Amino acid sequence: MKNKSFLVNSVSVRKRIVVLFFIFIILPFIFLAYYSYNQSVKGISDANASFSLDFLIQSKKNFEDYLKDLNEQMNTLIGTKKLQDLVIAKPKGPAEEEAYAAELEDFIYEKKPIVDAYRIRVYPLLTVPYFAYIHHFYYGNDISNENWFTEVKKTGRPSWYLFMPADNADLYPFPIISYVKRFTGLYDNVPRGLIIADLSEDNIYRYMSTPQRLNGQETFLLDIHGVIISHPVKSKIGTILESPELISLIDLSGEGTEIIKLGKTKFLATFVKLEQQPWTMVSTIPLSEMTKSISKISNVTYYFILGYILSCIIMILYITNFFTNPIVHLVRSMRKMDSNNVAMPLQYLKRQDEIGLLYRGFDQMRSKNYDLIEEVHKSVKTKKELEFQVLSHQINPHFLYNTLESIRWKAEQSHMKEISEMVSALGNLLRLSLNQGQELTTVSRELEHLRAYIHIEKARLDKPFRIMIQVDEDTLKLPLLRLIFQPLIENAIHHGIRDNPETGKIILTGKLEGNNLYFELIDNGKGIPPHIIEGLNNPPMDGMQAKNTNGGVGLSNVNKRLKLYFGEAYGLQIICEEGKGTKIIIKHPVLPENYEG
Missing domain, CATH: 3.30.565.10 (Histidine kinase-like ATPase, C-terminal domain)
Structure with a gap:
């Protein structure tokens, strides 16, 4: 009955109407709105990605030209005879050291305008003879123990380093990116000293700032490890970008765009790798800012779809209450009639439409068939009882049992043992067959009855x-x-x-x-x-x-x-x-x- 109920409900008119409304009316509207919104977002994202990529490519070219010019400016400074003479001079005594420090500092200050950097620093490779100069220029710290100093001094390979205020607050009041380069003598190719160009945020960010910046848009510089080395928000400099997927994509591609998530906000990220330096320019724009122009359209569409769905639900409820519910009740009445429960009240008999006509017709049929069903049940029950009595009482010779007992007794009196045993077995057979008029026995008694029958058959057939x-x-x-x-x-x-x-x-x-x-x-x-x-x-x-x-x-x-x-x-x-x-x-x-x- 449960399976039958499931079958009726699974194909009910109510469910069909709901499914049809959902498939042919509600679902297309939802799909159209979702598709339109996604295409709008995609179009805006593609346009912004294209603009950002073009801007970064141009910024990359300008920034690389600046770095190239900076390197040439430093080479020009290295090539001056006075600097070469100063780095090989060895002052004797405190007085000469003080004079040497003042002369080298004046020279650097004089030449600073020819180098486009926040600051220029020059250090001789041999720091011991120039203690006063280095102590003054490096604020009392021993520069010879610094990793960047020993690394460039040893390898001679120009390198970039990020210095934070925590490294030396007096020397680095804000984040500094320094280009450290070892130089040699003009004629003997002997390493003489290190020249350092310190670049501030302003030196770098002027090449990465967009002319029309959206709210929340950020352009910054990453190194090969994903560490931010330049950013408009100073607190983010020196931290690792919180987007492993973007870092992995940068490792695989020279330029591109990707939707990333930073914190709880989604961004459109555009990136371009520099060719001459191990850096990557990245620009991020919040998706919410890009889609702000279509938010009103999205809200109107959302409320329209919501109202449309509510209207459809009201229509479904109306159809359900006035049309499908009466049909469901009629189906339930028919099912109860199948289970002989026909004496039940019916609703909707007074309706004058097709539903009322169906109910009145079914009620008439129910009334006419009620007596017939009861009569059929009684007839079937009587028929089964009579048929069972005929089937189960074919062998009912009760009087034979007493007669056989008399024959067995006479056989024993005449010393006819085999006849006595056969008669005794036949008597047990009849007694167990009668079973005191009960239709049910037990397995044990039925087996006893069977053994009595087998005993008689073996004696009667006289065959093993x-x-x-x-x-x-x-x-x-x-x-x-x-x-x-x-x-x-x-x-x-x-x-x-x-x-x-x-x-x-x-x-x-x-x-x-x-x-x-x-x-x-x-x-x-x-x-x-x-x-x-x-x-x-x-x-x-x-x-x-x-x-x-x-x-x-x-x-x-x-x-x-x-x-x-x-x-x-x-x-x-x-x-x-x-x-x-x-x-x-x-x-x-x-x-x-x-x-x-």
């Missing part, structure tokens, strides 16, 4: 045959429909192994599986003819029961009684090949030990 019974002990006390085993054993003896009793064998096994009892009857006889199996599976339509050739209760009788008493799920299953024996499986439900149903 083997019958093995292997039934689990936990099944012996369970209720069982009577006269189940005897007809099947009788069929196996007379139609299976009777013609070949020496090699014939019958095995009866029984076990408990879940909520069912399973018994298997196996013989190695000649098998059951196909027409008998066909008659068992397709009984006659007139309800007449099938009988075996000896007039006893046959296979069809047992199968039909099991189905009548317990339902179509129970009965016999026959597996047989003619000439190779038969296997019969009996399926019987597990009933409580005191069951009397």
Whole structure:
């Protein structure tokens, strides 16, 4: 019933209307709005990316030209004879050191205008003879222990270094990018000193500032490790860019654009690598700033879609309440009528439209069929009871039992032991068959009845045959429909192994599986003819029961009684090949030990 309910609900008119509204009306509007918004954002992003990339390429060219000119300006300063003479002079005594420091400082101050930098510094490679000069110029620190000094002095390779106020607040009051270069003598190529050009933020940022800057737009300089070496926000200089994906993309490409996330904000990032220096120019623009121009259109579209969805929902509710709900109630009434619950009130009978017409027609049908259904139920119940009595009381010679007891007593008086045993077995057979008028017995009593029958058959046929019974002990006390085993054993003896009793064998096994009892009857006889199996599976339509050739209760009788008493799920299953024996499986439900149903 649950599966049936699911099937009805899954194809209900209500759900179909909701799905159709969603697929053909709501979904296209949502898709169109989403597609339009994305295309607008993409167009604006592409335009800004193109503009930013062109600007960075031009800024890169200008900045590299500036760095090239700065290098040439430093070379010009290095080539002056006076500087060469000063760095090789060795003052003697404090007085000469003071004079030397003043002369070198005056020279640097005089030549500073020819170098476009925040500051120019010159240090001799041998720092000991120039203690006063270096002490004055480096604010009391020993420059010979600085890593940048020893590295450039040793390798001679020009290098860039980022100095922060934490390194020396007096020398670096704000972040400084310094270009450190070793120079030699003009004629002997002997290393003489280091010349340093200190660039401030203003020296660099003038080449990266955009003429029209959006709110939140930032242009900055990165080194190869992702460290920010120039940024309009001073606190970010010296930190690592919080976007590993952009750093990875810069490693793979010389220039490009990428949507990145810094913190909780998305940015359009454009980058260009410098060719002569290990730096990358990066420009970031918040996506929210780029899409600000279409935000009003997006808001109008959003509210329009929201209103449209609400209107659709109201329409669906209206259709549901006035059209589909009555149909659902009618379907429920029909389902309850299927389960014999026809005495139920109906709504919507007074409606004058098609829904009311359907309800009135169904109510008339329900009223006419109510009495017929009750009558049919009573007729079926009476028919089953009568048919079961006919099937289960074919052998009901109660008076024979007392007569057989008298015969057995006379046989014992006449010392006829075999006759006495046969009569005693037959008496037990009849007694167990009667079962005190009850339709249910137990597995144990049914096996006792079967053994009495086997004893009689062995004596009557006067032929040896083997019958093995292997039934689990936990099944012996369970209720069982009577006269189940005897007809099947009788069929196996007379139609299976009777013609070949020496090699014939019958095995009866029984076990408990879940909520069912399973018994298997196996013989190695000649098998059951196909027409008998066909008659068992397709009984006659007139309800007449099938009988075996000896007039006893046959296979069809047992199968039909099991189905009548317990339902179509129970009965016999026959597996047989003619000439190779038969296997019969009996399926019987597990009933409580005191069951009397």
